[in-house]
Amino acid sequence: MPELPEVETVRRGLQPVMEGAKIVVAEARRPDLRFPFQPDFVARLQGQVVTGLGRRAKYLMADLGSGDVLLMHLGMSGSFRVIKPDNEGQPGEFHYPKAKDSAHDHVLFRMSSGADIVFNDPRRFGYMKVIARNTLEDEPLLRGLGPEPLGNEFDAAMLAHSCEGKATSLKAALLDQRVVAGLGNIYVCEALHRSHLSPRRIAATLSTKKGEPTDHAKRLVGAIHTVLNDAIKAGGSSLRDHRQTTGELGYFQHSFKVYDREGETCTTPRCGGTVKRFTQNGRSTFWCPKCQK
Numbered sequence: 554m555p556e557l558p559e560v561e562t563v564r565r566g567l568q569p570v571m572e573g574a575k576i577v578v579a580e581a582r583r584p585d586l587r588f589p590f591q592p593d594f595v596a597r598l599q600g601q602v603v604t605g606l607g608r609r610a611k612y613l614m615a616d617l618g619s620g621d622v623l624l625m626h627l628g629m630s631g632s633f634r635v636i637k638p639d640n641e642g643q644p645g646e647f648h649y650p651k652a653k654d655s656a657h658d659h660v661l662f663r664m665s666s667g668a669d670i671v672f673n674d675p676r677r678f679g680y681m682k683v684i685a686r687n688t689l690e691d692e693p694l695l696r697g698l699g700p701e702p703l704g705n706e707f708d709a710a711m712l713a714h715s716c717e718g719k720a721t722s723l724k725a726a727l728l729d730q731r732v733v734a735g736l737g738n739i740y741v742c743e744a745l746h747r748s749h750l751s752p753r754r755i756a757a758t759l760s761t762k763k764g765e766p767t768d769h770a771k772r773l774v775g776a777i778h779t780v781l782n783d784a785i786k787a788g789g790s791s792l793r794d795h796r797q798t799t800g801e802l803g804y805f806q807h808s809f810k811v812y813d814r815e816g817e818t819c820t821t822p823r824c825g826g827t828v829k830r831f832t833q834n835g836r837s838t839f840w841c842p843k844c845q846k
Contacts, residue, residue, distance in 0.1 A: 555627045557611060557702065557735030558784035563633055564608045570635055570668035571615065572606045578663035586659060587628060587680040597621055597683045598662070610698050610734035621683050624694065628678030636669040698734040702777050707733065709759075709774045713766035716756040723759070723773075724752035725834050733777075738836045739812050740780055746811040747776035749821070751845045752838045783808065811839040819844060 555563075579598040581590045591597075597619070605616040615623040660672040660681065672679070684692055699715065700707040715732045716723075726732050727741045736744075745752050750769055759770035787808065810820050815830040819841040826843025 554629055554737060555611065555631075556737035556740055557608075558740070558781055558787075560611050560613060560627065560735070561608055561785050562788050563627070564606060564613055566635065567613070567633060567670065568606050570637070570664055570666045571603050571662075571670060573603065574664040574666035574668075575600065575602045576662050577665050578661070580661040582659050582661070586674060586677045587626075588682070590681070591683060594681070594683060598623060603664075609695060610701070610730060611737075612695070616686065620686050622686050622689060624682045624684055624692075625672075626680050626694075628674060628676065628680065630676040631672060631674040631679030634671050634673065636671060638667060697731050699729075699731050700733060702733050702735060703781055707774070709766035709770040712774055713760040713770045714764065716770075717760040717764055719756035721756050722752060722833065723750060723754040723756045724838060726756035728834070728836075736777070738838075739809075740777075740784065742812045742839050743780045743810055744773065744776040746821075746840060746845060747780060748772040749844050749846065751842075752833060752840050754846075811841060814839060 576598050577600075579595045581595055584590060598617070601621070602618040603615050604618055607614045607616070611626065613625040613627075615625070617623060655673075657673045657675045658671050659674055659677070662670040664670060672681075682694070689695060700711060712733070716726050719726055724741055724745065727736055727744070728738065742752070748769070750773060754769075759767055759773065761767055811828050814828045817828050819826040819828055821841065821844045824841060824844040826841040828839055828841055830837055830839050832838070
């Protein structure tokens, strides 16, 4: 499942050809993805100018001139590609060849910018929904989401407050979208390793008895910021399906410190430990038992 860096990478790839442009033609080539398209899905998009393209957690959000918002989720295998008349540039180092089979091209937006934006989703776990901007706070898909980890309000004090009294593991707390939005398994493993905190640590230990953030909380927030920013610069992580709008793969997976490195030597200087894997809350957790406490 794409996490925050992958979705942010896609947003940045779509922004130049989508933001400020009109959706001249909108096509839904099947009645549904993960959920059925709304009966008026195409009608509410066609002819509308995209006034802004943002992201909330793992959702892309296109503001429309009508006051509606197009909410888009990539699901497990969804990807956007941008097709331009002069789209003959050289692929990047980690280019992922575009599929010749267009059977999974389920949604198309023809933009006044001259670009066609195609959403391809072989597994059809992605979804799109048009929502009135003034009803977003009541939208079930968005309601209850925690703060953005790269937003100004997310700091050690906020994380400590959210984890105060929690008897669950630290990793489970970070995967809870109500605690912090957009983090997934990969980047939680990486952030915990960089902050030298065990995924088994009790979440409540990020807060003192007075409710103040501990040094653990401060280290962890710093590590979350670093790993997310590094991943965005690298175009996200391409393990199976993620690719950028150009067709290039993200390459942050080449910078993983622990994720998918079971049995390898820990990269922490002077540690010498071995990366282990265990199942936690139904997901694979990678960590170094020697330097993560």
